[in-house]
Structure formats: structure tokens, C-alpha cells
Amino acid sequence: MSTINIAIIGLGRLGMCHAEHVASMPKVKLKAAFALDDEQLDLAHSRFGAKPYKDWRMMINQENLDAIIIAAPTAFHPEITIYAIEHGLNVFCEKPMGIDMEEIEQMVTTIKSRPEQIFQLGFMRRFDPSYQEAKRMVISQELGDILYMRGYGIDPFKNLKSFVNYAGSNDSGGIFLDMTIHDIDLVRWIVGKEPVEVYAVGNSLAAPELQKMGEFETGVANLRFDNDMVATLVAGRTAAHGNHVEFEIMGSKGWIRVGQEASPYYTTLFTDKGIVRPCMQSFPERFSEAFKAELQAFIYAVSSGKPNTVAAEVEDGRAASKIARACQESAKHHHIVKL
């Protein structure tokens, strides 16, 4: 395998984590990076040797790249993806594909017009061994008929204030597109079925100021599938104990739960205060291995020219976005939305 030349657009919470992972891979060179912030660019230059750019189009035009990683705010994903694909690059794009459905459709058309280029979407939970085991058990029928699924994706309460500040100046797309979309992708991927209707509700009890911005702090989505199977997906930002990402599948022969205790370690502390297990405190901590694995899969796909079979592709991104937007509409207007 010859060296893959790569650049990254966005060096924030997730971009820096992706930069660190690709920079540590053999036969991969992180040639350049774009960010608006000088501090982030300086850090990427000193730590990984990435040439700093403040204009991502210039970076794509000037560097001799094989691929690009997009970790910019969601609203910019379509524009950057379309430009990069049209300039012959392979693209790894963070979830979700975008905010506006029309822009997402343009992105889909462009990606599909270049089938020889790799496009991979950042649904990293697919690369977590626990979810892979859950899917294996569903496919092998070990859980019997699947009746119900439940997902919790709750960010730490201590981060709520910084999200409120972020939401004041950025459009996250709303809680269903920004957070629930991970679980929407998982239910589609695990059972291989599409929901036919959604009913969602939300509130902002812990941060009422979010309501004025059209954001929910907690969002609950119910998805009904064509065989009447149901999924309840809860997203929020108020877990007092840390980062709580849990998923459950109930089948007629058994249930499987992933991440029940949000605990990364096998330690349990016994003291006069009781029995304590440490909790995950952030998404990079919970999904560190999955983030690495998804990028390794992308790099291998770029070098072999064959898309990874676990990874989410363009149609997965489009389908999940449609479902998430339907949840948003349902919660806003208080009615069931048919898909």
C-alpha cells in the first residue's frame, strides 16, 4: 500500500481526535489542516506536521491529496463534500450529512455520480464490538423475533452550559439530527428495516433558554416499523454521572443490552459510601476504539478502492437524516409523521 495523503477540515472536539488517529497510522500522511482558530492550527502543525490553511478550497486545490476528513460544523458538510468529490477526492464526513434536506440530496447526487471515489459517513458505533455482537445475535436469530429496541444517548450535565452557548451561535440541526441520529442509524443497521412512522416529543426543562432557539434539551422519538416493531430513542444532555450511551434489543428469546452501566473499566470500588463503578465522561472516551477503527476502515477502503462493508454509506446517511428530520417535525407540531 502506498502512502495516503490526507487533510482534515475542522479541528474542534472531534477533528483533533480524528487528526490524532490518522497521524498515528502507518502509510498515512496528514499533510494539511483547515480550521478557523489559529490555536487549533498551531497545535495540528506542531503535533502532526499538518500544513495550516485558513481557506479549505485553497487547501484542496494546492495539496496533492487522496482523501479528506470533514469535521466542520454540520451545516458545512454538503458544500465541502461536493467540492471535494468534484475535485476527485475520497471523503470521510462526520455525521450527520447536513441540515438542509435539499443540500443533502445534492450531496447524494454528486457522490453517486463518482462511484469510484470512497464516501464514508462517521457513524462510528457500527465499529464498536458490542454493537457488532448485538447485530450478530439478531441476524443469527439467537434473540428470537425482535419486538422492541431502546436507545439512550445522554451527554453529561456538566456540558449543558457549553452546549447552550454553542447553540446560540451554531445550528446543530436539533437534537434528533445531532444526537438521536446515531441510534436511528443503529436500529436501521441492526435489524435491516426502515421505520414507517415516527412520533417524537421534546422538552427543555433543564435549559429553558434552548426553547427560544428551537432546540430541545431532551428528545424522545418513537419509531414504528412495517412489522409493528417499535424503537424508543432518548437523547439528552443531563446525565449527572457522565456520558450515558445505552442500547437494548428485546427479542422473544432474550434481550441484549449494550453499555448498561456506562462504565469503561472492570473496577468496582467498595467503601463506606457504598459500591461505585466509574462512568464514562465523554464520547471520545466511550468510542475511542470505534473512532480509530472507522478511520482505519476508511484508509483501507481508499487504498483498495473498495468501500468497507460495515461503514455507513451515502444512502444510510440520507435515510437517517430523513428519519431524524421527521422526528424534529413531529416534536415541533405534535403529530405522527409518516415516512
Ligand code: NAD
Ligand atoms: P467544534 O465546534 O468543536 O469544531 C468545529 C471545527 O470546524 C473548528 O475547528 C472550526 O474552526 C471549524 N469550522 C468552523 N466553521 C467552519 C466553516 N465554516 N467551514 C469549515 N470549518 C469550520 O465541532 P465538533 O463538536 O468537533 O463537531 C464537528 C462535527 O462533528 C459536527 O458535524 C458534529 O455533528 C460531528 N460530531 C460527531 C460526533 C460523533 O459521535 N461521531 C461527536 C461530536 C461531533
